[in-house]
Amino acid sequence: MAFQLKRRTLFSAGAGALAAPSLLAGLAGAQETMEKDGMAKGVDFKTLKLGSFKVTVISDGTRASDNPHEIFGTNQPAESVATLLEQNFLPTNGFVNGFAPVLVDTGSEVVLFDTGLGEGGREAGMGKLAEGLKTAGYAPDQVTVVVLTHMHGDHIGGLTEGGKPAFANARYVTGQVEYDFWKDAARVGTAAENGHKAVLAKVVPLAEKITFIADGGEVVPGISAMAAFGHSPGHMIYRLESDGRAMILTADTANHYVLSLQRPDWEVRFDMDKSGASASRKMVFDMIATDRLPFIGYHMPFPAVGFAERQDQGYRFVPASYQFDI
Template identity: 55%
Template sequence: MYSPHRRGLLLGAAAGAAGLAILGRPSIGNAAVALQGPLKPNVYRFRLGSFEVTTILDGLAPNDGPHPTFGADQTPEAAAELATANFLPADTGVNSFTPVVVNTGTQVILFDTGNGPARRPAVGNLAASLTAAGILPESVDIVVLTHFHGDHIGGLMEGETAAFPNAAYVAGRTEYDFWTHPDRLSGPTENSAKLVQANVVPYAERMNFIEPGADIITGITAIEAFGHSPGHMAYNIESEGRRLVLTADTANHYVMSLQKPDWEVRFDMDKAKAAATRKSIFGMLAADKVPFVGYHMPFPAVGYVEPMGDGFRYVAAGYQFDL
C-alpha cells in the first residue's frame, strides 16, 4: 500500500546517496576554482526627461573612520554607535567618488573630473570608466567644476595634456578667486592651491566664471552651497518636468553627514556654514521629494532623503528611473 511516510524516507535516502556521490566526485582537472575578487559596477545611466544622466565611479578608497573625519566635535563612542546602528563598521570606512555626465542630446556636460591617476593612481579611474560608458573624452563639451578640492580637479590633466581637449569650462567665481589668491600658496591651503595652479589655472582663458543662480544651459542652474569650500556649488538639473539635484560635496557621508548634519566634517572649510547648507539643501530635497546625486554617496550615488530626527535618512533610488 502507498505510504507518504515510506515514500518520503525512500526519496530522502536516494537524495542522500546522490549527495554523497557528488561530494565524493573529484573536480574537473582536480584543481580548485579560483576566486576572482569583488566586482562592483562603475557606470549607471538613466533618463531624466529628455536628458540622459550617467554616474561614473572614479574609485573607492578605504580609510579609518568614521571618527574623527566625521563627528570631530563628538566622542569616538558616539560616532561608533551611529555607525553600528546603521550596520557599518565602527573603525573603517570607504570613500567613493562619483563624477556625473549629463547628455542633453546636443551637448555632453561633465561635472567634476575625479582624482586623476597621477594624483591617486588606485582611485583615478574616470577616463577608463568614461570609455566603458561609451563617452569619449573629446566628446565632452563642457566641464563643470563644483569646487576645487583635489578629488574633483585631479582628472583635468593627463600628464601635460588636457584630458578633455574640446571642452569649455565652468567654475564659480568665488571658488576661483579664493584658490588662486597668492596667500593660498602657503599654510594649510598650500597643497590644494598648488594643484589648482597646475590643473585649473591653465584653463582660465576657456573658463566661464559664474555666480549662484546662473544657468549653465537651459535646465541646469547653479545653487549656492558654500561652506564645504568657499565657493562650493550644487546644481539643479531639470528636463520635461523631471528634476534632479547634483549636491556634490554638500554631504560627504550617507549616514554621518545626513543623519547628523550638525556634526563637524574634517573636509569642510567653514564647518558652521557647511552644516547650515546641509540642513537647507537636504531640507528642501526632503520637503519636495526631489532625488539627488551626491559625489560621495554609495554608488550609483542616486537617492532621496526623508526627515529623521534632527537630520535625514538616505533612501537609495530603486526602479524610479527605469520607468
C-alpha cells in the first residue's frame, strides 16, 4: 500500500520529480529493505538485532480456516467470540494462522527453533522454511542446533527432507517431558496416536543426537529454557539474552494475538491441558508485560514480533515497529 502510494505521488508530480535525488534514494532504500527482508523474493523473513545476536524470523507459510469459535474460546458462547473479533476489526467467519520458526545466530552457534510443516505442508503452500533459510542467507548445514519447543506436527515436520535429516550438522535439544510423552506406546488408541506416529518417524531416529533439558536448562550461552506446560505436556519456551537485552520465544503459549491474549482463560481446541495452558499464558505474558520484554510467538501475525500490555481481562498484542532498528 505504501509503495503504491509513493508510485502515484512520483508520477503525478511530473517529470521534474524524477530528477530529485532524495526521492529516488528513498525509493531505492525501500526496495533494498524489501529485498533484505525477503518480501520481494516471495519468502517472508525478518531479521532483528538483539545485542550481539542476529535473530531471523522466517514464515513457513499461512493457512486460512473457517469458524474461529471451533478453535478458540471453545468454552464460550459463539457470540462472545464473534463480539471480541469484531471489536478488534477482525472477521467473525474465518481466520488466518501463520507459522514462524526462528533462527538465532549467536556468532558461535546457529540455533533453529522449530522446523515448520516440511514437505507435508508444501502442497497447501506451506513448508517454506528451507526456502526461507536460503533467502535469508543460510544453508541447512550451517544450523548447529535445532530446538523443538514441543512436538506437534507444525513444529517437527521439517526435521527431515527426502527421508533424511534436513539439518545434517545439527544436534537437537528438546524437553524430556515432551519427548517421553509422545514416544510412549500408551498413546496408541488415543487422540494423540497420530502425534505419536509422527514423533516415531521424525524425532526418535535422531535420539542419539538429542540433549534433553528441563526448566532452566541452557541450550547455548545466552539461551535458556522455561517450562510452559499445557498446550502440550512438555511445552517449553525460551529466553534469549545478549549484551543486556532479552527476548522470549513463546512458541504456542498463545495461538491467536487477540483470542488467546485478550482472553487467556478461553480454551483452545489444540491445548491438550486446557487449564494448564491458561495458567501458562497468564504466567508467561504477565512476565513479558511486567518486564516489558519483546517476544516472538510462533502463530502471531508475521513477523510475529511484539510486546504484551496488560488490558482488561488479559493482554493486548503490540506489534514491534522500529524498536530493533535503533
